Amino acid sequence: MLEELRAIVQEVNAARELQAALNIIVHRVREVLGTQVCSVFLLDKDINSHVLMASEGLRKEAVGQVSLSVGEGLVGLVAKHAEPINLQDASLHPSFHYLQETGEEEFHAFLGVPIIHHRSVLGVLIVQHKEKRRFDEGEEAFLVTLSAQLAGVIAHAEATGAIHGISPSGHKTSDTVFPGVSGSSGVAIGTVVVVFPHADLNQIPDRPARDIDAEIEFFNSCLESVREDMRVLHDRIAGRVAEEERQLFDAYLHMLDDNALGKEVVDRISQGQWAQGALADVAREHVRNFEQMNDSYLSERAVDIKELCSRVLFYLQDKDRVLTEYPDDTILVSEELTAAMLAEVPKEKLKGLASVKGSGNSHVAILARTMGIPTVMGAVDLPYSQLDGKEVVIDGYKGEVISNPSESVKKRILNTLKEQDQLIAGLEGLKDLPCETADKHRVHLWVNTGLMSDVMHSLDQGAEGIGLFRTEVPFLINERFPSEQEQTEIYREQLQAFAPKVVTMRTLDVGGDKSLPYFPIEEANPFLGWRGIRVTLDHPEIFTAQVRAMLRASIGLENLQIMLPMISNVQEVSSALQLIKKAHRELIQEGLEIKYPPVGVMIELPAAVYQTRALARMVDFVSVGSNDLTQYLLAVDRNNPRVAHLYSAFHPAVLTALLQVVTQAHEEGKPVSICGEMAGDPGAAVLLVAMGFDVLSMNAMTLLKVKSVIRSISLDAAQDLLDQVMQMDDAQTIRSAVDLTLYNAGVDRLLRSSRTN
Numbered sequence: 001m002l003e004e005l006r007a008i009v010q011e012v013n014a015a016r017e018l019q020a021a022l023n024i025i026v027h028r029v030r031e032v033l034g035t036q037v038c039s040v041f042l043l044d045k046d047i048n049s050h051v052l053m054a055s056e057g058l059r060k061e062a063v064g065q066v067s068l069s070v071g072e073g074l075v076g077l078v079a080k081h082a083e084p085i086n087l088q089d090a091s092l093h094p095s096f097h098y099l100q101e102t103g104e105e106e107f108h109a110f111l112g113v114p115i116i117h118h119r120s121v122l123g124v125l126i127v128q129h130k131e132k133r134r135f136d137e138g139e140e141a142f143l144v145t146l147s148a149q150l151a152g153v154i155a156h157a158e159a160t161g162a163i164h165g166i167s168p169s170g171h172k173t174s175d176t177v178f179p180g181v182s183g184s185s186g187v188a189i190g191t192v193v194v195v196f197p198h199a200d201l202n203q204i205p206d207r208p209a210r211d212i213d214a215e216i217e218f219f220n221s222c223l224e225s226v227r228e229d230m231r232v233l234h235d236r237i238a239g240r241v242a243e244e245e246r247q248l249f250d251a252y253l254h255m256l257d258d259n260a261l262g263k264e265v266v267d268r269i270s271q272g273q274w275a276q277g278a279l280a281d282v283a284r285e286h287v288r289n290f291e292q293m294n295d296s297y298l299s300e301r302a303v304d305i306k307e308l309c310s311r312v313l314f315y316l317q318d319k320d321r322v323l324t325e326y327p328d329d330t331i332l333v334s335e336e337l338t339a340a341m342l343a344e345v346p347k348e349k350l351k352g353l354a355s356v357k358g359s360g361n362s363h364v365a366i367l368a369r370t371m372g373i374p375t376v377m378g379a380v381d382l383p384y385s386q387l388d389g390k391e392v393v394i395d396g397y398k399g400e401v402i403s404n405p406s407e408s409v410k411k412r413i414l415n416t417l418k419e420q421d422q423l424i425a426g427l428e429g430l431k432d433l434p435c436e437t438a439d440k441h442r443v444h445l446w447v448n449t450g451l452m453s454d455v456m457h458s459l460d461q462g463a464e465g466i467g468l469f470r471t472e473v474p475f476l477i478n479e480r481f482p483s484e485q486e487q488t489e490i491y492r493e494q495l496q497a498f499a500p501k502v503v504t505m506r507t508l509d510v511g512g513d514k515s516l517p518y519f520p521i522e523e524a525n526p527f528l529g530w531r532g533i534r535v536t537l538d539h540p541e542i543f544t545a546q547v548r549a550m551l552r553a554s555i556g557l558e559n560l561q562i563m564l565p566m567i568s569n570v571q572e573v574s575s576a577l578q579l580i581k582k583a584h585r586e587l588i589q590e591g592l593e594i595k596y597p598p599v600g601v602m603i604e605l606p607a608a609v610y611q612t613r614a615l616a617r618m619v620d621f622v623s624v625g626s627n628d629l630t631q632y633l634l635a636v637d638r639n640n641p642r643v644a645h646l647y648s649a650f651h652p653a654v655l656t657a658l659l660q661v662v663t664q665a666h667e668e669g670k671p672v673s674i675c676g677e678m679a680g681d682p683g684a685a686v687l688l689v690a691m692g693f694d695v696l697s698m699n700a701m702t703l704l705k706v707k708s709v710i711r712s713i714s715l716d717a718a719q720d721l722l723d724q725v726m727q728m729d730d731a732q733t734i735r736s737a738v739d740l741t742l743y744n745a746g747v748d749r750l751l752r753s754s755r756t757n
Helices: 002-014 019-032 073-079 139-164 210-238 243-255 263-269 273-291 299-317 340-341 363-371 407-430 452-460 472-476 486-500 531-538 540-553 572-587 604-609 612-618 625-632 652-669 681-693 700-711 715-725 731-744
Strands: 037-044 050-057 068-070 085-086 109-117 118-128 177-181 181-184 187-194 328-333 350-355 376-377 391-395 400-403 444-449 465-470 504-508 560-564 599-603 621-625 674-675 695-698
Touching: 002 019, 002 139, 002 273, 002 604, 019 037, 019 050, 019 118, 019 612, 050 073, 068 073, 068 263, 073 109, 073 118, 118 139, 181 363, 187 273, 187 350, 187 407, 187 612, 187 621, 210 243, 210 263, 210 273, 210 299, 210 363, 210 625, 243 299, 263 273, 263 299, 273 299, 273 504, 273 700, 328 340, 328 391, 328 452, 340 363, 350 560, 363 376, 363 612, 376 504, 391 407, 400 407, 407 700, 444 674, 444 700, 452 486, 452 621, 452 700, 465 486, 465 695, 486 504, 486 540, 504 731, 531 540, 531 572, 540 560, 560 572, 572 599, 599 604, 599 612, 604 625, 604 652, 612 621, 625 652, 652 674, 652 681, 652 731, 681 700, 681 715, 695 700, 700 715, 715 731
Parallel strands: 187 328, 328 350, 350 376, 444 465, 444 695, 465 504, 504 560, 560 599, 599 621, 621 674, 674 695
Antiparallel strands: 037 050, 037 118, 050 068, 085 109, 109 118, 177 400, 181 376, 187 391, 391 400
16 A cells, blocks of 8 residues: 555645645545545634545535534544544444534444644544444554644645635634744744745745736746757767757757746746746646656656756846845744845844744854844744745744734734833843842853854943853854964954953864864764864864964963863863863964963763763863753754754753752862853753852843843742752743742743743
8 A cells, every 4th residue: 555655645745725635635545445435624723623624425515514523523532532443333432423414324434543743633534434344454554654644734734724814614814823942032023024045946935926027028038048058958968878868858848848838837927926936836736747657757757847947947046136125024934044044134124033944042043042033943834935925923932933913912912022122121220230149149141152243242231251152153154264363363353352351262163063164074963973072183283273373362361261062081181182282382482472271171961961070170160061961961953843842951851960060060179151042041040050050151132131030039049949940850840930939039021031941
């Protein structure tokens, strides 16, 4: 049945909308299994019922009209338990509910399986037969497998309808929520602008044509350009390949003919679609049709279609670069947002961001937090290509995108925006006050930076130092390794701007989710591979040049600290220290007066947690990288939206590891800092202070919020809270206990601040 399974999935994937997909499912399943009835019930949350959405074998007039309340009948039972039900005679089951309108009284055998997507039951797929018999294990396994594969397609089709304000059963709907993860706190309401990589057929959004006649004329000129390319290629390969292979280019020309692919695109443009969108739709349709063909030669022609259409798209984009218009309330949406996409939007117009891929700790999310832009990442079910020009709400607190917002939701969002403005204004007076608890326990608040603009904003927020300067930024924006002199100038600028405050510079940390275009690292599992200190120790010339640049940049300022990333053993520290000392000696021999800086290690790996005491003896300070430590302790790729909900710095194992690091480092007399998203969460900061962290280093945008909370609570109260949560065994319970403490301290206005899950 594997071939039938693949064929059904391909056909359903090719369907343009939900009803067409469901009709294909019931027709093909009934055909393959040889049953007399196949039906699909889908849950319509707007009416809290399972609606008969498609059927072959039951009365056609019942489709879309018959429904069962949640929990009602055998359909409700399958959905409730999220398990198949296989019955010889359905009418004898106590949960059986007879639906007279369907004409099902003559069917006895019943097999229903749940359609589950991301733990939510979307509906139930059913087959029925007149004969009193149980469906065999093979039939049940086939239906379960098919249901699992089709769940995502059905969810996407439902979401597409919801974008247009229609529920599965055709009712008008509003406030459709597409869950993701919080990338940057805050809320926004605005108009979506879909952005996409150029010359990628799969990421062209739907847009109306501004001038249909001009669009057709332009498309035809691009088509002619590709035709000319094909003629040139046909002539160029003469004598190099067999004549029948040359004829492929003649076939390409026929595909591009005015009566073939070209005509289909023009027809769509005539109906109001812009040229790029019309081309993408036609290309996708033809590619699907060819891929479904049983003949291997014909199915391979899908590649030819992609090639041809990509060439046409290249001309469409090369000759007519799309000048994106950004409204004053722009919500930028993409399958995968990049920093360049953000940079293209005028700062004053960008109100919110949403990305299908990525997580709350993706680099785009970190950049969004720096810019103070509400952001939702990992919204995997968001039908983004359908959103262009539509109004949506971005809830960066909950990590949700809401389409078709109702008036009541709009009012709530506007009130929240007003509260945000009042909160920010109220925090301004804290800038010059010390960060100390209500009973005068002093804590230092530093910032994480990577750009000069970060430094200026950090100073404006009252930062006392830099706990993490990401030195890979100049490497990432370059087309080659920056020279020692170029690095010296960049580092000098940072050190001078913050002097006499301490600046902690992390040595180059590439690999994992950070790669350099001119130094690619391709691995099957990059997060467990060649990254951080492992790369630079294997390339001492890169490490030494960077350290020399840092030391030279610190002349006369003496506010530099050097930090080593991704340490897993003492040998790595020993090797790095030898190289730093060697670089220092060389510069002294060159006649430069440079003070040897404090050197520290980052605790980011579980191995380093258990070696904290040994590592602390070797260095001057210890710093926890909470993002990576959480990721490695929980075995969760923080950039994978499928598992992002499992990433929580409030997990008991994470808190236990942090407490152990602080305790052991202090026993060796070494100061301990923590840098990462956890330090910038006001609730988490209370626990970190109670643990004894000397320095909390965070994004500048969260600094005053954290200071406000710390100044509102006593060290005794924080330690009491820590004692409580260390007895708890669930991250959500711990989060709730922290929130309650903040509420009792009178800072509940900050409960909606940047969450660390």
